[in-house]
Amino acid sequence: MMFNCFKRILVIILCFLFFSSIVAFGVESNTKLIINSEKNTSEDxxxxxxxxxxxxxxxxxxxxxxxxxxxxxxxxxxxxxxxxxxxxxxxxxxxxxxxxxxxxxxxxxxxxxxxxxxxxxxxxxxxxxxxxxxxxxxxxxxxxxxxxxxxxxxxxxxxxxxxxxxxxxxxxxxxxxxxxxxxxxxxxxxxxxxxxxxxxxxxxxxxxxxxxxxxxxxxxxxxxxxxxxxxxxxxxxxxxxFNIKNVKRGKVFIRIEDVNSFSDVNKLKKIAEYLNSEEIPFIISLVPTFVDDKSGYVNTISENKDFVDTVKYMVKLGGTVILKGYVQENGNSEELGKGFEFWNGKEDKPIDANMKTFIYNKVELGLRECVENQIFPLGFEAPKDAMDLRGYKEIKKYFSTYLGRYQSSDNKYTTTKLPYMVYNTEAFNKFVPENLGHLEKDNVLSVANIKENFNKISKVRGYTAGVYFHSYLEPEKLKQIVEYFKSREVDFLDLKEEENWVEFGDIKIKSKNGKIEAKYIKKDVSKKDAPKKLGYIASINSVLIVVIGFFCIVFLFIFFVSKKRDKNKFLR
CATH class of the missing domain: 3.40.50.880 (Class I glutamine amidotransferase (GATase) domain)
Incomplete structure (x- = not known):
């Protein structure tokens, strides 16, 4: 009698552990029905x-x-x-x-x-x-x-x-x-x-x-x-x-790199104020979350109201936000952007993952973190411009606009600088190329390199030329390159003046002629949408699987022993 009671208790425990693992796996994978909403492909x-x-x-x-x-x-x-x-x-x-x-x-x-x-x-x-x-x-x-x-x-x-x-x-x-x-x-x-x-x-x-x-x-x-x-x-x-006679003037854009909750908000404000004073629109490359490399804690922008207000202030001064992936490590380091997110940087090969689900989850978390703070990205950029064709095809389902350099290889990390915007290709709906390089902290030749690259790119009619500036640098360094572009009488690209769209579930963002419209269903990202520990749920999942496996073995052992005892009693 006691033995039968023990078996019932064991079955209840096993059922509880089994359903708990299903719930944990559902939270971890966040798998949903994905509707292929690919826009403006060349086949259409x-x-x-x-x-x-x-x-x-x-x-x-x-x-x-x-x-x-x-x-x-x-x-x-x-x-x-x-x-x-x-x-x-x-x-x-x-x-x-x-x-x-x-x-x-x-x-x-x-x-x-x-x-x-x-x-x-x-x-x-x-x-x-x-x-x-x-x-x-x-x-x-x-x-x-x-x-x-x-x-x-x-x-x-x-x-x-x-x-x-x-x-x-x-x-x-x-x-x-x-x-x-x-x-x-x-x-x-x-x-x-x-x-x-x-x-x-x-x-x-x-x-x-x-x-x-x-x-x-x-x-x-x-x-x-x-x-x-x-x-x-x-x-x-x-x-x-192609016998094209009328070509629009080329344009230049300046992108502020790795804007995140660890950025110095005073520097960000000074950068935006300076560019605004020069009547230059700019692009804000926003990283929604960073991982503390010591504790593993995921720091979201929702936890830093001062930073969120600073980004909104930058937007008012002429900035346009693009989403730079979802999460990067080394959040407490000055030199950000080291990590890969959509590429295996350690082994230099594509990531081993279901890219459809992987990118779906990243985009959902990143966009939700932004829109719940009234920040509305108009494009996407992969960290270090590293992504294979699988990733490009998934991103173009949700974003009209991709900004950066193009990785043509699916086997090794390598990037190419295109000279102008391209549309409706295998990889992109619209690609905005970044091809001039960036200002470096200790490299006195970085300005000269940018000028040399611009001399080459500007030989192309209808060019789009982009340069980026790290948010941790002193704003005064930006003046050197701005004065150069002014001397060349270039036109500056204002991304929100163009037609862009972002569509993901209930989130719909679009821009045209400088106006941004956004629609979404409000949710609370602070409590349930953003995990506080990177891989925390995955760790629980692994433990549950081990525990379930152990109890299954114990249950089978007890079951066969019990069955043998019942048989012996019957024979007596």
Whole structure:
């Protein structure tokens, strides 16, 4: 009798532990029905211009950047639809479905005769990028028609000249000259007569060679390996290829980096007041929570009213908030932004997680923390700009706008600086590039680096150029770069003047013409939505699983022993 009572008690305990673990797991995973509300994807648009991007390889030897993806994302600045195809997979007459053909030669292995034969007959615009062009120009009739021949490969190139769109007459002056520091091989074409138009030259200090040119329907650029002046030239030439005449003036933005509850609110106010006095709008990169690296305590902005009021004050002075992930560690350190959130930084690989659920939870917690404090982000940025394509696709469900640098590789951490905004691509609804670098605390050359980067980016028509400034730096350091931009008579980007949207469940935020509208159902984030210990629930879960497992073993042991005793009693 007593033994049966013990069994009943044990069953009740097991049931209690089982249902407790379910509740804990529900809190930890916070799994909900996720509605795919992806906005403005390129598949939804009927684009007139179709591009076939044919390539021999997608990456340079020893590098992790996916050049094919970079080109495809860059083309998102124009109303075109891109289909990529390895040259080995090319089938007869594939080329004739498209208005443009872009050929990317990394190794130059274009021995597919079917592709070359179709390319000879193709009457649309051809843009050959990099190596392998000798395979196309081996046809004598093409050489005569285009007034071009293959000269060969040259190296030891130290200078490149590009006047940009303001002055299409090639002048070998200092204003148009940029120095090259890497050792690359350049495939060079020889022009015959005056028909080919040369847009850019390279030089070894003695001889000059065409770097970018056009002859009839054929365009050529020798190399775009680095995201520097060579890539700027490529990006600017796209306007000519697509015959776009009216291009809006370029714009510059200043972003205040790692604004969080540990920031010095007095410095933040001074930064905002200075930029406001110069009539410069700015972007606030807000981190909603930080983890104390000693105690593991999660510090939310809701716990710091003075900080929340400071952010609102910055917004009134011209700031626009974007969400920089949800949580970062080392919250008590001056040098913030060290941690990865959407990338495994220790092993340099993608995070091992269900990205749909992972990002859903992060976005929900981050946005809720903001809106409950009447702070309304208009965009998103991943810490250290580290995120693979899975993450980009999830983020674009909830945010119209992503700001930062682009990671083209899903295997290794690497970033690329695009020169202008792109729209409706595989990775983004709208991408706002940050490409000028940042002011550094102890680096006296950081201002010079920003100026040099701007000289390159500003060669691109319709550029968007971004620089960031750490919130822990003295506001006086910002004056150096502001005065430089003022001297260049640039226009500054005000993100809230553009159309942006954020949609997540009941949270809906949108901006247009400087006005921000927000709708949401008010909740109490201070008590239940934000966990106070990072991984606290997960730890309880693990303990419960161990306890349940132990009691299951004990229960089975008692059950079989009891059954054996009952059998022995029956036999007696």
């Amino acid at each position: 648009l009927k684009l007139k211009n179709q591009i076939l991007l044919v390539y021999d390889k997608d990456s340079y030897f020893g590098e992790d950047k996916n050049v094919v993806r970079i080109i495809e994302e860059t083309l998102g600045a124009f109303e075109v639809k891109v289909q990529r195809l390895g040259v080995k997979d090319y089938k007869k007459e594939d080329i004739f479905k498209f208005s443009y053909v872009f050929v990317l030669g990394i190794d130059g292995n274009f021995n597919n005769e079917t592709f070359l034969k179709d390319l000879y007959e193709y009457e649309g615009k051809i843009f050959w990028i990099g190596k392998g062009v000798e395979h196309f120009l081996k046809d004598k009739s093409k050489q005569i028609k285009l007034n071009l021949s293959y000269f060969g490969s040259v190296n030891n190139i130290t200078e490149i000249y590009y006047p940009g769109s303001k002055d299409r007459n090639m002048n070998y002056n200092e204003e148009n000259k940029f120095y090259l520091q890497n050792e690359e091989d350049y495939s060079v074409l020889k022009t015959i007569g005056n028909l080919p138009k040369v847009y850019s030259y390279i030089s070894n200090g003695e001889k000059y060679y065409p770097f970018a040119l056009n002859s009839k329907n054929f365009w050529y650029i020798s190399n775009i390996k680095d995201d520097d002046i060579k890539f700027s030239i490529f990006s600017d030439l796209l306007y000519d290829i």
